[in-house]
Amino acid sequence: MVSLFLMTILYKNNFSLFFILLSFSLSIIIIRRNIVDIFFFFVGAVFGTFLIFFSVQFGVLKFANPGCFGGVPYWVPLMAGLTSLLIRRIVKTSIKIEKKWKKLPELAKEKGLFE
Numbered sequence: 001m002v003s004l005f006l007m008t009i010l011y012k013n014n015f016s017l018f019f020i021l022l023s024f025s026l027s028i029i030i031i032r033r034n035i036v037d038i039f040f041f042f043v044g045a046v047f048g049t050f051l052i053f054f055s056v057q058f059g060v061l062k063f064a065n066p067g068c069f070g071g072v073p074y075w076v077p078l079m080a081g082l083t084s085l086l087i088r089r090i091v092k093t094s095i096k097i098e099k100k101w102k103k104l105p106e107l108a109k110e111k112g113l114f115e
Helices: 002-009 014-032 035-057 076-111
Strands: none
Touching: 002 014, 014 035, 014 076, 035 076
């Protein structure tokens, strides 16, 4: 959420946004030190950037302050990587919640709540 807020405020200054998102991304990767998170970050950065690049090339998407490669700003790979981490964590949390909800009727039956 912080990165989305930064993007809406600093969209006119590509380099500032790039370095802030870079420090944010590195701090998340260093703090978590999870190889799966690093993998998702880089895969999301690569595929997300390609998707956005093709969207810009075909006129589907246009940036207010385009960057160096094909009208895509420098910070887009970082934002795509952070977005893939966010999606991964949402899915992971949803799976944990679903597992707990499936156990709920069994726990209620054991405690005699549905008699």
